[in-house]
Structures are given as structure tokens and as C-alpha cells.
Amino acid sequence: MIKVISTRNENNEVSISQAIINGLADDGGLYVPLINDEKIELDKILDYSYKEIANTILSKLLVDFSLEEIKECTDKAYDDKWDDKSIAPIKEYSKGYICELWHGPTSAFKDIALTILPHLMSKAYEKENKSNRILILTATSGDTGKAALAGFKDVNNINIIVFYPNEGVSDTQKRQMCTSLGDNVEVIAVEGNFDDCQKMVKDASVNKNIINFNKNISLSSANSINIGRLIPQIVYYFSSYIQLVKMNKINLYDKVNFSVPTGNFGNILAGYLAKELGLPINKLICASNSNHILTDFFTSGRYSLDRDFYTTISPSMDILISSNLERLLFLLSDSKTVNELMTSLANNKEYIVPKEMLDKMQESFLATWCDEENCKKTIKDFYEKENILIDPHTAVALKASEEFYDQNIPCITLSTASPYKFANDVLSCISDNIPSNSLEAIKALYNITSISIPNNLLEIYDMPIRFKEIINKEDGIKTITKKMEAMNV
């Protein structure tokens, strides 16, 4: 049976339901599933749909959920909100495969987990029922915010507040969030970057005054620090592999690579868990933009915050503190080591992992990065040569897959957002005529490519802006306290 424990203390074991409700562990660590001999039998899932693969994987990991409960959740999550029946379709191009993860209700890969997390959380809440309400605090670099707001809209007993960097998201992303409906949602802009928003949420989760403020409200998170976000993301690694087998592109048990556009290290960590569960993955390619702290780390073993922060056209990867990396560090060492490394990060703004750990990291991961110019060139070239339009995040990963191209090992590049979410920047790669307004850019992109525009991205231009609040990054605790007072339970 798979145990769930904190990265900061092996003895801090909780049920998976409790871990989903808590978000962050009370010792400041992250919950991880300890996978030992549990394996997904690939030959059994060959004819399964995405949903059936999800049921198989989730029932392996969510040990206190019954299969019936899991089926109820996957039925609600992976339904006709998705504009592609296979949920995560594969596209073949001349040198590999793209797995599109953005056919959900907000056109970003965050929908994979955030369409199901609210249902998992409601079920967990029924099991553990400790308080009257859950308040979900979420930091976003753009895509998590809207996907969480859509997923948790009007869910019973749950409120959600989303914090986003005021200058750090695309015009479309901002509009998506600030037009959100639902009586239980709040959206707040922060004068700072994503790391500031994430710190605000983490600080609040362990702040004694906030925790004790109202015993009837418990805090949780919809960020990938929540294990309930991570687990559903394992599914598309399996489903895309199975699709290649079914397409006769690989034999069952052949190895593949995955190239993953990485920010908070959640997506790629799900790939690592897929590997632990027996998926034949050769390497996971960790692809970064100009904020390439992870490339440096996987190359040298030194994680250093002593660097400049860049705002790029792939904003969901503009992150210096990749939270989920802590989970990998733990899986490759122990909680004593993790505590030492995290203390060093807090005090010295860096840590260095021992040589054996670096070797283990390099057994499973490759890493590289791509600057803005190469990102744009990749979008242009790929559209011209392959007639497939990709967004800037996907382009970063595609470029990385080219760099590590191996004709004997097929590579699946994970495509994480619809190009229409970043219409201005994508348009600027394939045209000289760029309107300043994002709606005009979406339409211009359509006129050139004839690729259909996701409905959810058009609707928001007809909706009123509901949320306009902007706060300083120092005012997180104060703001959250005020919102809790207003919740009045």
C-alpha cells in the first residue's frame, strides 16, 4: 500500500484524503506518495480510454478512495467540457510526437488536474470532515488561476482566492481570471512576481494567527504543492505512451523520452512518478526558458537564487523557486537531507546536493533551456515546416527535444497551452502585423491559420471585469485575514 508522508519528516504520515485537504504539510514540507513495488501493468491498459487509465492509476494511489468514488470523480472531470474525446491527443510530426494537454475548459494543461481536484477534495472532505469550510489559497503564474477558478466555482463548502503577479501574466490570462463567475471566488493582483505570490500562500498556510483565526475554516491549496494536483497528471504520461503503442509507432515496453516545459516542476515530477510506477521512460527532459535555474541545477548540482529574474513570453515558467523539486530531492534522499538543503536555501539562497544525488538526478533527467529568440524561431519554423501551431511554453520544450534528438528513442513533447492563450506573441512569430489588443490578435491568428479558437477564450471578451483589487506583496496575511472575516462562518 502506498504511504503518504511529508518531505520534511518521514514520520509525518497522513491519509491521502488528509493530504489533499491540507495542501501543504504542517511541518512546511510537501506530501509525497512512497511508491515501492506498485506497478501499473501496461498490457492490461492497452485498450483503455483516458478515463479508464485514470481510474486504474488513481485507485492505485488514492488508497482511501473506493473505485466507485474515483469513477464518480473522473466522470465529472473528463466529460464534454473537453473539446477532444481522447482528452490528451497525440500529434505526430516529422521528428516525434506532441501530446496536447490543453483541450479542457480553460485551454491550459492545468485543466487536467483542476477539473478533478475539486471532486477529490469534496470526497476527501466528506471522509475527514473536520471543519465547516475549506479556503483554498492559490498562487498563479497565469494558468493555474483560471483553471482553479473554473474547477472550484460554486463547489459546496469551498472558497478560493487566487493571487497573480500584476505585471506577470498575459492579457488573455488576466481577463480569463478577472471575469470569473461564482460566489465563492476571489481574484487579487499582487505587486510582485510569481515567487512572491507563492511565498504569500506558503507563509499563510503555516501562519499561526491565520490557522487559529477561525477553527471552522481550514486552509488548502490548488497549487501543484497539493498532492491532489500531482497525481492526476501521471495519467497522460501513460495514455500518450499507450497511444504510441496503438499507433504501432513503438512496441510495448520500448523506452521513450518526454520533453516537459517546466516551471514549478509539477508536470515533470508527475512524469517521474509515472516512471516509478513502471512506465518505460528513458529520460525526462526538463526544459526551461531564460529563468534557467533548473538547467543549471541538473547540470551542476548547485541550486542558486543569486541570479536575475526575467519576464518572458512563456510566463508560466517564469519561476525561480520550483516547489515540487523538493519532492524529487526527498525521493532521492531523506527528510534530514531535505531539511538541510531547504535551510541552506533560506539562509544562503543556495544549496548544493551531494555527488551521489546528482548522479541519481542525471540518471532520470536531462535539462536545457531556450532564450526568447530561439523560442520565437521554433514557433515560426514548426508552423512553416509541420503546419502545427504551438504556444511559447510548448516551443521551449520542443526546442529541448530537438537538442536531445535520438533517432532510436521517440520523444513526446508535452504541449501545455493553446497558442490562442498567447495570441499576441505567437502572432508576432508568424506575421508582421500585430494588433495591440489581444482579441484582435486572436482573430488575426485565426485568419492566418484557420485553426479553431477555443470558445472559452472568446467568451471572456464579452464579460464584465469583476475583480480589480491590487495589493502589495507584504500585505498577504492582512488581506487573507480580511477575506476570512468576510467569509463569516
Ligand SMILES: *Cc1c(COP(=O)(O)O)cnc(C)c1O
Ligand atoms: C504551469 C505551466 C507550465 C509549467 O508547469 P509546472 O508544472 O509548473 O512545471 C508550463 N506551461 C504552461 C502553459 C503552464 O500553464
